[in-house]
Structure formats: structure tokens, C-alpha cells
Amino acid sequence: ANLADGLANLADGLEQAGYAVSRAATGEEAIRICAESPPDLVIMDVCLPGLSGVETAKKIRQTSKTPALFLSAHDTEDLVKEAxxxxxxxxxxxxxxxxxxxxxxxxALARAADIEALETTEEQLLVALKGDRNVGIATGILMERHRLTAAEAFETLRGGARARQRKLGEVAAEIVAAGETLSLPKSRK
Structure with missing residues (x-):
């Protein structure tokens, strides 16, 4: 009862700090609650009746991408690595x-937001690279000329388009055209 009281006090403290808290006694119950209304973060005890906390969080993450923060009475290296x-x-x-x-x-919430932003940027980059050949070429030109990663080059390209209030494809086409002009061999006389 002492442990349950301690967890209940933590949940109450989170609510007093302004967080909405749902409680689950088992992994199966946590999965059901998260399926109905995915939270921003799951705080999961590693040792749960039925499914372990790690398995439960894994199943929740498969359907909702909800990250987890784990609590445990044990800090074995293998358990931490698995979590x-x-x-x-x-x-x-x-x-x-x-x-x-x-x-x-x-x-954890800040890190989850960073991860989500990176995943969104990566998805946008992949769509743009697949959908518009000029965007891919312009991204490559920016990467090569300014020693940027693909994501940084794409963000530079996208930022330039926004700043000029122009379509990404138009700005990319200009960069490609300028790159081709700069790469033309000198004519021989």
C-alpha cells in the first residue's frame, strides 16, 4: 500500500502542477486508455501486472508515437537499455x-517535441526530394557549397522561399539554373 500511495501522490502532484493525468493499474488498461485519448507522455512503472511497463510502452508507441518515462525500483543496466x-x-x-x-x-516533453519536429522535417524533406527534382538538386547544391546536412540545406531552401514569399519549387529552380550557369565550361576561342 505504501508504494501505491507514493505513486498516487506523484499523480496528484502532477495534477496540481497543471498536467492532465490518467491512471492505469495494468499494462492492458494503459494501452486502452492511450488508444482512446493519446497522451503527450506516458509515465510507466517497469514492473506492471501482466505486460511489463516496457512492453506496454512499446505497444502504445506503435499506435500513437507516445513517448514514455519509466519508473523502477531497479536500475540494472540491461533494464535501462531496454527501456x-x-x-x-x-x-x-x-x-x-x-x-x-x-x-x-x-x-521528456521537450525532447519529445524536438523528436517530433525532426521527424516532421524529415518527412517534409523526403516528400520534397521525391516530389520535385529541382528541390532535390537545389538541396544538393546547398549541401555541397555550404557544407550542410540534407536537413539543414532543405531548411535553408525552405526559409529562403518563405522569406521571398515564393514557392519552394520556384526558388529551387533558380538555384539549379544558377548552379548550371556557374558550372558551364569556358568557351574556347
Missing amino acids: VADGGLGYLVKPVRLNQLLTSVKA
Whole structure:
């Protein structure tokens, strides 16, 4: 009862800090709750009745991309590696104080937002590279000339299009044309 009271107190503390909290006693219940209304973050005890917390978080992540923060009475290296490999954004060893949990929640939410932004940029980059040949070529030109990664070059191209209030494809076509002009061999007389 002491452990359950401690977890209930942490949940109450999260609510008092302004977070919406849903509670689940089993992995199956957590999966059902998350399927109905995907949360921004799952805080999961590693040891749950039925499915383990790591397995539960893995199943939740497959359907909703919801990241997890794990709590455990154990900090064995294998357990931590397994939790992090399956999308865990943090791992706290019990007993956990509320201020520790709040700090970890803030950090996990910030990291999740960063990951989501990177995934979105990557998806946009892939769509643009597949959908418009000039965008791909212009991205390559920017990468080569300015020593940028593909994502950085694409963001530079996209930022330039926004700044000029022009379509991405138009700006890309100009860069390609300029690149071809600069690459023309000198005529011989």
C-alpha cells in the first residue's frame, strides 16, 4: 500500500502542477486508455501486472508515437537499455520525489517535441526530394557549397522561399539554373 500511495501522490502532484493525468493499474488498461485519448507522455512503472511497463510502452508507441518515462525500483543496466531502446525518454529509480518527476517530465516533453519536429522535417524533406527534382538538386547544391546536412540545406531552401514569399519549387529552380550557369565550361576561342 505504501508504494501505491507514493505513486498516487506523484499523480496528484502532477495534477496540481497543471498536467492532465490518467491512471492505469495494468499494462492492458494503459494501452486502452492511450488508444482512446493519446497522451503527450506516458509515465510507466517497469514492473506492471501482466505486460511489463516496457512492453506496454512499446505497444502504445506503435499506435500513437507516445513517448514514455519509466519508473523502477531497479536500475540494472540491461533494464535501462531496454527501456531507452524502446522509446523511453527517461528512467527514474524509485522512490521518486515530485520535484524530480516534474523536472523529468518537462525534459521528456521537450525532447519529445524536438523528436517530433525532426521527424516532421524529415518527412517534409523526403516528400520534397521525391516530389520535385529541382528541390532535390537545389538541396544538393546547398549541401555541397555550404557544407550542410540534407536537413539543414532543405531548411535553408525552405526559409529562403518563405522569406521571398515564393514557392519552394520556384526558388529551387533558380538555384539549379544558377548552379548550371556557374558550372558551364569556358568557351574556347
